[in-house]
Amino acid sequence: MSTLDELSALIQERLPGLLAEHRVPAAAVAVYAHGEVADCAAGTLSGSTGVEATRDSLFQIGSITKVWTATLAMQLVDEGKLDLDDPVCRCLPEFAVADRDAARRITVRQLLCHTAGFEGDIFTDTGKGDDCVEKFVATLGDVPQLFAPGQMFSYNNAAYCVLGRIIEVLRDKPYDDCLREHLFTPLGLAHAANGPYEAILHRAAVGHLTPAPGADPQPAPVWALARSNAPAGSMLSTSARDLLAFARLHLDQGKGPDGAAVLSAGSAAAMQRRQVELPYLGILGDAWGLGWEIFDWDGRTVIGHDGGTIGQSAFLRVVPDRQVAVAVLTNGGSPLPLYTEIVGRVLRELADVTMPPLPAPGAGRERTAVDASRYVGAYSSCVADVVVTQDPEGRVWVERTPKGELAALMGAPEKTELVAMRGDTLLTATPKDGMYLPHAFVGDDGEGRALYVHTGRADRRVSA
Missing domain, CATH: 3.40.710.10 (DD-peptidase/beta-lactamase superfamily)
Structure with missing residues (x-):
């Protein structure tokens, strides 16, 4: 030492x-x-x-x-x-x-x-x-x-x-x-x-x-x-x-x-x-x-x-x-x-x-199949609207649209792929400002879907 x-x-x-x-x-x-x-x-x-x-x-x-x-x-x-x-x-x-x-x-x-x-x-x-x-x-x-x-x-x-x-x-x-x-x-x-x-x-x-x-x-x-x-x-x-x-x-x-x-x-x-x-x-x-x-x-x-x-x-x-x-x-x-x-x-x-x-995507992780039925949907906060989708190929995407007073600082809407990480936490496939951002899907809306997408702040589900 x-x-x-x-x-x-x-x-x-x-x-x-x-x-x-x-x-x-x-x-x-x-x-x-x-x-x-x-x-x-x-x-x-x-x-x-x-x-x-x-x-x-x-x-x-x-x-x-x-x-x-x-x-x-x-x-x-x-x-x-x-x-x-x-x-x-x-x-x-x-x-x-x-x-x-x-x-x-x-x-x-x-x-x-x-x-x-x-x-x-x-x-x-x-x-x-x-x-x-x-x-x-x-x-x-x-x-x-x-x-x-x-x-x-x-x-x-x-x-x-x-x-x-x-x-x-x-x-x-x-x-x-x-x-x-x-x-x-x-x-x-x-x-x-x-x-x-x-x-x-x-x-x-x-x-x-x-x-x-x-x-x-x-x-x-x-x-x-x-x-x-x-x-x-x-x-x-x-x-x-x-x-x-x-x-x-x-x-x-x-x-x-x-x-x-x-x-x-x-x-x-x-x-x-x-x-x-x-x-x-x-x-x-x-x-x-x-x-x-x-x-x-x-x-x-x-x-x-x-x-x-x-x-x-x-x-x-x-x-x-x-x-x-x-x-x-x-x-x-x-x-x-x-x-x-x-x-x-x-x-x-x-x-x-x-x-x-x-956190960073591991070798081959981007090819791991994800059942996104619990995650797909729209979430919202005062700062941004967040939409999670899954395309026909099975890839999961998150699109974040800034709104309110921070929209000018946060820039244009961003669509990023999410890949498997651990449990109900997915990870962005590309970094932003040097960081691959985990998205934890927590809670339950009563129909088996995550109630929140959590990136440090919990954004609440607003629709399926």
């Missing part, structure tokens, strides 16, 4: 080649092991300016923010101001979704572990003011309920915005102020920003989008998503080292760098305990805790989270019983191969954990 210094030198040497190979404009990497941190960066933060990435550069961490939001909530639990099993309406009497009965029963815990059951990919822009999260939550009254609260997992951005609003109400201050006062300051974070007005004071990465297959990534026309989604991950940016300073809080039983308690040891441990099991979904975890994804890798528990914004992708993996963590931050191109090589090596060399390969 390598030492941290040896591994850091190897990563630093390898990183420029990985960026060129996968057309990633820039990346920052930080590794923590047994009290020590090593970090490096390479590439260009913006193709428009040519500014080089450095170790203190800020990248957007996207949905990794959810673990920060969960931490803010658990601090309130420590203070006796919040009970995870209270209904949300006890803190927010005005909270509503389309199913009013479900809204009365949804708990704070269900927000944290993505089991609240209402559609979650809601990105309504309610302005840039300090009241934007409050206004966002007020727009959810017509959002459909996919399943009964607590029944299953479906990734839910909007739930974390509701959680952010609970934090605002109990702290009597905007979410950004809560983040700064209760995490940035006690953790001594010098390279973290709540949004563009703070990020401009640092060397901040710009996201890059690929205009066509095989083309070079180009700077995105927009730097960030709407501020109203900040608790879910639209705004927060950090250096790789500062992201690991946050991860260390959860490795050190809730203690900050000065030894003072920022979070109780009990709450730090509770966040890492399994709350809900997931169907097999590839890059997502095997289970979810209170904010954390939980991976069962090589007989050991690994926790983490990923994040994606407009042209930026972030990855965080932590091995609690080995006191090892690694963060990889990128700003475009195809970051998944870079993630798998760097994170895989770090965990293997420093934590004795073999990271499983990402």
Whole structure:
């Protein structure tokens, strides 16, 4: 096994080649092991300016923010101001979704572990003011309920915005102020920003989008998503080292760098305990805790989270019983191969954990016959309409048509072949952004057909 210094030198040497190979404009990497941190960066933060990435550069961490939001909530639990099993309406009497009965029963815990059951990919822009999260939550009254609260997992951005609003109400201050006062300051974070007005004071990465297959990534026309989604991950940016300073809080039983308690040891441990099991979904975890994804890798528990914004992708993996963590931050191109090589090596060399390969079609798998009678049909969500068909040759196809506010970002309808994988999970035959996407068909509509197609989000069947 390598030492941290040896591994850091190897990563630093390898990183420029990985960026060129996968057309990633820039990346920052930080590794923590047994009290020590090593970090490096390479590439260009913006193709428009040519500014080089450095170790203190800020990248957007996207949905990794959810673990920060969960931490803010658990601090309130420590203070006796919040009970995870209270209904949300006890803190927010005005909270509503389309199913009013479900809204009365949804708990704070269900927000944290993505089991609240209402559609979650809601990105309504309610302005840039300090009241934007409050206004966002007020727009959810017509959002459909996919399943009964607590029944299953479906990734839910909007739930974390509701959680952010609970934090605002109990702290009597905007979410950004809560983040700064209760995490940035006690953790001594010098390279973290709540949004563009703070990020401009640092060397901040710009996201890059690929205009066509095989083309070079180009700077995105927009730097960030709407501020109203900040608790879910639209705004927060950090250096790789500062992201690991946050991860260390959860490795050190809730203690900050000065030894003072920022979070109780009990709450730090509770966040890492399994709350809900997931169907097999590839890059997502095997289970979810209170904010954390939980991976069962090589007989050991690994926790983490990923994040994606407009042209930026972030990855965080932590091995609690080995006191090892690694963060990889990128700003475009195809970051998944870079993630798998760097994170895989770090965990293997420093934590004795073999990271499983990402799902991919195996030899001859495309020829395996699939009985798609359980899967064929139309499914729908606020984000997309999904149609699964089987042609006369027996090949299975999925066509996804984006709709709503994300249609412009997600592009034109896509039709992709699905091939057999395991059980009721099929796999795309061609990759998108370097990933073969599993489609898990779960539940039963009462007539032997799957009730949901699950890709991390559960889209409900609407017709045969």
